[in-house]
Amino acid sequence: MNNPFKTPMEVKHPLYYWIHKNLFSTVGNTLLTLFSCYLLYLLATKSLLPLFSWDWTVIQANLKLILTGSYPNEQLWRVHLCLWYAAFFFGMTFRFSRKTPPRIMYLLGIVLIFFASCKFETLHRLSMLCILFLLFGSFFIASKLKKERLSLIIIFGWILLLPFCFGVIRGFGGPLPIVKTNLWGGLLLSLLVSLTSIFLSLPIGLLLALGRRSKMKIVKSVCIFLIELIRGVPLITILFIGYLILPMALPKGWAPSVFIRALSGVVLFHSAYMAEALRGGLQGISKTQYEAATSLNLSPQKTMIFIILPQVLKRMIPVLVNSFTSALKDTSLISIIGMLDLIGISTSIVSNPKYLTGSAQVLFFEGSLYFVLCYSISKASVVLEKKLGVTTKIKK
Amino acid sequence: MEDGMSLTRPNKTNIPLWQDTHKRQILAQFIFAVLVIVIVSLLYGNIIDSLSEIGMIPSFRFLRMDSNIDISESIISVDNTSSNLRLIVSGFLNTISISFLAIIFSTILGLIIALCRLSTNYLINKLAVIYIEIIRNIPLLLLLLIWYRAFFLKLPGIKEAIIFGKTLQEGGQTQLSFSLSNRGISMAWLRPSDHFTPFLVCMAIAFVVAIALGIFLKHRENHTGKEQRIILFPFLLFIGLSLISYALLPNAALQKDIPVLGKFNISGGLHITAEWFSLFSGLILYTSAFIAEIFRAGIQGIPKGQIEAARSLGLSHMKTIRLVIIPQAKVVIIPPLTSQYLGVAKNTSLGVAIGFPDLFAITGTIINQSGRALEMIILVMAIYLTLSLLTSLIMNLYNSRIQIKER
Numbered sequence: 001m002n003n004p005f006k007t008p009m010e011v012k013h014p015l016y017y018w019i020h021k022n023l024f025s026t027v028g029n030t031l032l033t034l035f036s037c038y039l040l041y042l043l044a045t046k047s048l049l050p051l052f053s054w055d056w057t058v059i060q061a062n063l064k065l066i067l068t069g070s071y072p073n074e075q076l077w078r079v080h081l082c083l084w085y086a087a088f089f090f091g092m093t094f095r096f097s098r099k100t101p102p103r104i105m106y107l108l109g110i111v112l113i114f115f116a117s118c119k120f121e122t123l124h125r126l127s128m129l130c131i132l133f134l135l136f137g138s139f140f141i142a143s144k145l146k147k148e149r150l151s152l153i154i155i156f157g158w159i160l161l162l163p164f165c166f167g168v169i170r171g172f173g174g175p176l177p178i179v180k181t182n183l184w185g186g187l188l189l190s191l192l193v194s195l196t197s198i199f200l201s202l203p204i205g206l207l208l209a210l211g212r213r214s215k216m217k218i219v220k221s222v223c224i225f226l227i228e229l230i231r232g233v234p235l236i237t238i239l240f241i242g243y244l245i246l247p248m249a250l251p252k253g254w255a256p257s258v259f260i261r262a263l264s265g266v267v268l269f270h271s272a273y274m275a276e277a278l279r280g281g282l283q284g285i286s287k288t289q290y291e292a293a294t295s296l297n298l299s300p301q302k303t304m305i306f307i308i309l310p311q312v313l314k315r316m317i318p319v320l321v322n323s324f325t326s327a328l329k330d331t332s333l334i335s336i337i338g339m340l341d342l343i344g345i346s347t348s349i350v351s352n353p354k355y356l357t358g359s360a361q362v363l364f365f366e367g368s369l370y371f372v373l374c375y376s377i378s379k380a381s382v383v384l385e386k387k388l389g390v391t392t393k394i395k396k
Numbered sequence: 397m398e399d400g401m402s403l404t405r406p407n408k409t410n411i412p413l414w415q416d417t418h419k420r421q422i423l424a425q426f427i428f429a430v431l432v433i434v435i436v437s438l439l440y441g442n443i444i445d446s447l448s449e450i451g452m453i454p455s456f457r458f459l460r461m462d463s464n465i466d467i468s469e470s471i472i473s474v475d476n477t478s479s480n481l482r483l484i485v486s487g488f489l490n491t492i493s494i495s496f497l498a499i500i501f502s503t504i505l506g507l508i509i510a511l512c513r514l515s516t517n518y519l520i521n522k523l524a525v526i527y528i529e530i531i532r533n534i535p536l537l538l539l540l541l542i543w544y545r546a547f548f549l550k551l552p553g554i555k556e557a558i559i560f561g562k563t564l565q566e567g568g569q570t571q572l573s574f575s576l577s578n579r580g581i582s583m584a585w586l587r588p589s590d591h592f593t594p595f596l597v598c599m600a601i602a603f604v605v606a607i608a609l610g611i612f613l614k615h616r617e618n619h620t621g622k623e624q625r626i627i628l629f630p631f632l633l634f635i636g637l638s639l640i641s642y643a644l645l646p647n648a649a650l651q652k653d654i655p656v657l658g659k660f661n662i663s664g665g666l667h668i669t670a671e672w673f674s675l676f677s678g679l680i681l682y683t684s685a686f687i688a689e690i691f692r693a694g695i696q697g698i699p700k701g702q703i704e705a706a707r708s709l710g711l712s713h714m715k716t717i718r719l720v721i722i723p724q725a726k727v728v729i730i731p732p733l734t735s736q737y738l739g740v741a742k743n744t745s746l747g748v749a750i751g752f753p754d755l756f757a758i759t760g761t762i763i764n765q766s767g768r769a770l771e772m773i774i775l776v777m778a779i780y781l782t783l784s785l786l787t788s789l790i791m792n793l794y795n796s797r798i799q800i801k802e803r
Contacts, residue, residue: 219425232781245443245773247446248442335537343538346541
């Protein structure tokens with residue numbers, strides 16, 4: 001840190017030096033600074049200030065609709081249950097990576113306390129506090145556990161997240177009456193569809209990637225054909241195949257719901273992209289690994305399962321996390337085939353004559369939701385990449 | 397030789413079938429092929445069954461039939477008596493033209509943003525970072541909807557349109573140079589007149605002459621070793637010759653087309669619909685953020701030693717960029733740039749959400765009208781696939797040409 005080559009100026013007036021160096025070092029630089037100041041001024045007066053003068057009641061009135069669609073009000077605690085589950089494992093994962101709670105946890109805590117103090121129903125406010133408690137509680141619990149056991153718990157916890165959420169949110173009769181998929185909507189639907197597409201496209205993509213690298217000609221060509229076909233067309237055509245062709249192609253009486261049709265399209269699409277990412281990961285494994293495994297007399301199957309895949313998957317964790325953001329963004333297209341996801345619900349809100357003028361507000365709110373989610377996830381993937389000590393760059 | 401063979405390859409008859417890798421692979425492939433054929437034929441059979449139940453045998457004959465569809469904008473002339481095929485062609489042209497323009501403009505904007513991102517100026521650097529992060533973390537669909545619903549549809553109608561350069565003509569007409577309303581943008585424009593062909597011929601001649609000059613300069617550079625301006629002089633020559641021919645030709649090759657304010661609409665001039673502009677600007681904003689990151693990675697990936705070495709050889713700043721940085725950055729930039737360009741062509745299909753009649757939107761309308769879902773989806777997939785295969789073929793050829801040749 002201590003740079004011996006400091007000019008006297010830098011030592012005497014560090015602030016002045018910094019401003020001079022970064023803003024006004026040359027004439028061109030000064031002009032750029034003035035130009036960007038002008039841009040900032042325009043941004044502030046033309047787009048940020050008007051935001052405050054807008055009428056935001058449309059968001060207040062439709063917040064529940066935007067977040068969960070028409071999910072029945074008396075069953076909302078099930079959504080909270082899923083949030084608690086996620087919060088619990090978030091806390092544990094944070095403990096896994098560092099000893100003290102990271103800044104992001106305090107930030108989350110402040111946000112949660114803020115929401116808990118807002119004028120929501122008591123259930124939601126209590127749930128916020130519960131999430132806060134679970135987040136820090138699980139961090140504390142995790143510090144009592146051994147590292148090996150902790151990592152096992154975390155991995156299983158995240159793998160079981162999706163079945164848990166589906167089980168709780170859809171329900172199976174008894175204490176949890178079935179909530180049909182056409183009632184799901186808003187952020188809940190977007191998150192569930194994109195999570196499922198990641199979870200399902202990983203195994204399918206793995207099979208496709210292995211097939212593409214296989215020496216068997218027929219298997220290889222079928223896999224290449226599928227991958228290139230899907231990657232060559234827009235997502236929306238794949239969604240239309242799921243929406244229009246799938247019900248025809250399945251035997252009579254199966255009649256998949258719109259949810260399943262949309263989901264199958266998204267999963268198919270992401271599998272092809274996942275396959276390419278995994279192929280990159282597989283290519284990154286050095287040849288000596290295969291040779292060492294062979295010289296230990298491991299069969300090709302065992303080499304793949306015990307030697308190659310663990311390394312590839314560890315390397316792929318940041319990529320997986322990052323591909324969640326692209327899945328979340330791509331999922332917005334299911335609104336075109338009539339699903340009421342985050343984008344679709346905005347159309348139905350605005351079609352209510354009461355909120356005709358609120359389209360800009362709803363869209364901006366949803367945009368900021370998307371931004372907060374995607375930005376934090378992609379930052380998390382960068383942190384994970386550093387923590388796991390892996391680079392996703394492909395070696396030639 | 398014989399002994400060696402027998403050592404490395406033992407007699408095949410000794411190996412049981414399930415342990416012979418080669419035979420096992422053949423068997424596995426056979427089973428796999430049978431499985432694939434069975435599944436595909438089952439699915440296809442089901443599709444045919446359910447189609448014939450509602451009395452529809454898959455055929456492409458409907459393409460010749462009248463479409464009964466009106467579309468809002470098209471490059472070739474179409475109306476509701478045009479055949480479905482002609483409609484698809486018009487949608488294809490819309491897709492191609494908008495993606496071509498979007499690719500060019502987003503590359504330029506992406507380059508500018510990448511330069512801002514690399515600038516040492518703190519403010520401009522941070523502004524570029526904010527821009528890139530916001531755009532990259534928002535779905536394109538939302539960006540399009542914000543442009544369309546929150547910007548264009550909020551603009552005043554045609555009667556209270558925002559107008560610049562209003563002039564009252566003698567016939568009581570109001571001419572204007574630029575107008576912005578919820579129907580889109582109208583502005584004064586130059587259009588080719590009836591006497592355009594001679595000018596085109598002159599331009600072609602000028603182009604040939606410019607190329608010849610370029611070849612001559614390159615030749616002289618190779619011979620004398622003195623540096624020539626291979627790009628600048630031919631370019632200036634081309635522009636100059638074109639301008640001179642335009643001035644000398646007896647009839648003007650271009651004519652002014654000025655929009656006229658009518659009672660209910662604005663006619664004439666260059667009209668850009670709100671849908672077209674929303675899709676275009678949304679695509680540019682979205683793609684440029686990704687392209688900027690690609691450019692930045694390419695430029696930052698060059699080792700600092702390369703630049704220092706170039707400077708110590710006495711190359712000027714511009715020459716360092718032209719001869720050292722760009723050739724090396726190109727190699728890293730081209731492959732991801734290709735996939736971005738392909739992405740633009742695919743992303744135009746989102747125009748369906750805001751009512752821009754691109755290939756996919758027209759496909760959707762035809763499916764609704766004729767119920768020919770299977771045929772239309774096969775057709776549209778084939779078109780997109782050809783398009784992306786062609787693009788990647790061209791870019792791969794270019795890529796293999798510029799790859800650094802290693803000894």
